[in-house]
Amino acid sequence: xxxxxxxxxxxxxxxxxxxxxxxxxxxxxxxxxxxxxxxxxxxxxxxxxxxxxxxxxxxxxxxxxxxxxxxxxxxxxxxxxxxxxxxxxxxxxxxxxxxxxxxxxxxxxxxxxxxxxxxxxxxxxxxxxxxxxxxxxxxxxxxxxxxxxxxxxxxxxxxxxxxx
Amino acid sequence: xxxxxxxxxxxxxxxxxxxxxxxxxxxxxxxxxxxxxxxxxxxxxxxxxxxxxxxxxxxxxxxxxxxxxxxxxxxxxxxxxxxxxxxxxxxxxxxxxxxxxxxxxxxxxxxxxxxxxxxxxxxxxxxxxxxxxxxxxxxxxxxxxxxxxxxxxxxxxxxxxxxxxxxxxxxxxxxxxxxxxxxxxxxxxxxxxxxxxxxxxxxxxxxxxxxxxxxxxxxxxxxxxxxxxxxxxxxxxxxxxxxxxxxxxxxxxxxxxxxxxxxxxxxxxxxxxxxxxxxxxxxxxxxxxxxxxxxxxxxxxxxxxxxxxxxxxxxxxxxxxxxxxxxxxxxxxxxxxxxxxxxxxxxxxxxxxxxxxxxxxxxxxxxxxxxxxxxxxxxxxxxxxxxxxxxxx
Numbered sequence: 001x002x003x004x005x006x007x008x009x010x011x012x013x014x015x016x017x018x019x020x021x022x023x024x025x026x027x028x029x030x031x032x033x034x035x036x037x038x039x040x041x042x043x044x045x046x047x048x049x050x051x052x053x054x055x056x057x058x059x060x061x062x063x064x065x066x067x068x069x070x071x072x073x074x075x076x077x078x079x080x081x082x083x084x085x086x087x088x089x090x091x092x093x094x095x096x097x098x099x100x101x102x103x104x105x106x107x108x109x110x111x112x113x114x115x116x117x118x119x120x121x122x123x124x125x126x127x128x129x130x131x132x133x134x135x136x137x138x139x140x141x142x143x144x145x146x147x148x149x150x151x152x153x154x155x156x157x158x159x160x161x162x163x164x
Numbered sequence: 165x166x167x168x169x170x171x172x173x174x175x176x177x178x179x180x181x182x183x184x185x186x187x188x189x190x191x192x193x194x195x196x197x198x199x200x201x202x203x204x205x206x207x208x209x210x211x212x213x214x215x216x217x218x219x220x221x222x223x224x225x226x227x228x229x230x231x232x233x234x235x236x237x238x239x240x241x242x243x244x245x246x247x248x249x250x251x252x253x254x255x256x257x258x259x260x261x262x263x264x265x266x267x268x269x270x271x272x273x274x275x276x277x278x279x280x281x282x283x284x285x286x287x288x289x290x291x292x293x294x295x296x297x298x299x300x301x302x303x304x305x306x307x308x309x310x311x312x313x314x315x316x317x318x319x320x321x322x323x324x325x326x327x328x329x330x331x332x333x334x335x336x337x338x339x340x341x342x343x344x345x346x347x348x349x350x351x352x353x354x355x356x357x358x359x360x361x362x363x364x365x366x367x368x369x370x371x372x373x374x375x376x377x378x379x380x381x382x383x384x385x386x387x388x389x390x391x392x393x394x395x396x397x398x399x400x401x402x403x404x405x406x407x408x409x410x411x412x413x414x415x416x417x418x419x420x421x422x423x424x425x426x427x428x429x430x431x432x433x434x435x436x437x438x439x440x441x442x443x444x445x446x447x448x449x450x451x452x453x454x455x456x457x458x459x460x461x462x463x464x465x466x467x468x469x470x471x472x473x474x475x476x477x478x479x480x481x482x483x484x485x486x487x488x489x490x491x492x493x494x495x496x497x498x499x500x501x502x503x504x505x506x507x508x509x510x511x512x513x514x515x516x517x518x519x520x521x522x523x524x525x526x527x528x529x530x531x532x533x534x535x536x537x538x539x540x541x542x543x544x545x546x547x548x549x550x551x552x553x554x555x556x557x
Binding site for chain 1: 186188191192195196201203205206207208210212294295296344462466467469470473474516518539543
């Protein structure tokens with residue numbers, strides 16, 4: 001990865017909506033070259049998506065419940081954890097899935113409308129997968145910070161307006 | 165109560181009466197009276213001090229480190245400062261005898277002047293420059309002598325310019341690169357010719373390097389790192405700009421033992437020591453704050469790129485500032501003075517900038533615009549400035 005590519009990645013990770021013209025000025029790379037770099041990074045699947053961080057708790061009638069589920073599984077000969085992981089992440093309710101070191105193997109992040117919906121997913125879909133030995137479900141109570149972004153009111157600018 | 169002498173003799177010293185309040189103050193009052201302004205007038209980072217630094221200071225208080233420290237500062241901090249300056253800027257100072265922790269870099273300038281100046285001694289000040297230099301020289305009994313830099317020279321100062329200002333009374337030279345307000349930097353070869361001159365005329369050189377970390381295109385070269393210069397340099401820096409710690413009021417000065425001992429005497433009698441809890445925050449800054457410095461510097465660099473190009477689009481000449489977080493575009497094309505430009509811009513577009521003349525010789529015809537603010541603010545501010553400038557071009 002070149003210095004230019006790294007710099008562009010760092011900027012759009014913070015602000016995916018930044019316009020080409022501004023990006024060009026910030027990096028001193030011309031717009032055509034930036035376009036080419038972005039295209040290349042998308043093709044390489046380094047950039048996967050340009051999405052917004054939404055605080056759904058502030059939107060009425062869209063309350064969601066998020067749970068983190070610790071899953072212990074028996075890995076299969078030859079394919080290890082990958083096969084069972086795939087079986088799990090294919091469910092659209094699954095927001096994230098990680099292979100973990102430590103007390104359990106997979107961490108599933110799941111989102112649903114109600115606790116019952118999640119409970120049903122765990123008992124009917126997750127636990128019934130052959131390799132799954134056990135599950136421990138933790139419900140999120142409040143989101144303070146997500147993907148590096150603090151969800152409460154940001155810290156305001158406390159500087160006085162003109163200083164030497 | 166005696167009424168004698170009330171009319172004839174002021175209760176204030178003539179020295180203080182001769183000093184004008186900073187022009188910044190007037191502008192601050194103007195800008196504060198208005199709502200919804202975007203300020204490009206702030207001379208400090210828009211970042212909040214990184215949390216690990218704040219946390220270390222809080223923890224020092226919890227553990228009861230609330231007493232005076234050594235006059236020169238907590239020894240461990242002086243050791244870290246010495247190590248940091250050696251590793252980053254190739255200068256070698258003994259933490260026991262050549263480093264003093266001050267209340268901001270401003271105190272360092274103050275006690276430096278008071279330590280070396282006799283009444284009438286002249287100090288050559290390279291301007292545009294920080295607003296405190298000239299008053300601090302005057303308050304120490306010295307005579308400030310301005311040398312103005314120009315946009316044509318990228319606001320660098322040359323040995324010839326300084327030489328032309330030297331008289332028999334010249335005792336010292338005051339330089340500051342990267343510069344506030346111009347953002348100018350001096351490369352090694354630029355500084356080298358000043359070093360030769362300093363040697364020739366036996367000058368003491370104040371080098372205020374508070375913005376050293378914020379150098380975007382070239383590694384900063386410390387004046388004290390040049391051959392033979394450590395002996396005649398009062399090297400000033402601090403935590404405010406690089407670590408976003410302005411309100412902590414913590415700076416430091418490094419100088420040969422005889423100069424440092426004299427400054428320590430002044431510091432000891434007027435301040436005793438820098439605040440202890442701030443010193444523990446600074447210690448953490450040096451131990452593990454460099455990644456944050458890098459992150460902030462990268463961000464300033466990107467904003468600089470955006471900002472300077474925007475001036476070109478407006479039709480205002482602006483040199484590429486190599487450091488600090490200021491652009492210092494020329495507004496001469498508008499036909500307005502710096503004051504007029506800044507005042508009208510504030511009233512008409514609600515953008516605060518600082519008129520360049522406040523920063524001394526060479527500043528008129530320019531405005532100081534700080535890009536230590538969010539990209540969002542910069543985009544909006546440049547849009548408004550563009551609209552404003554187009555009325556005059």
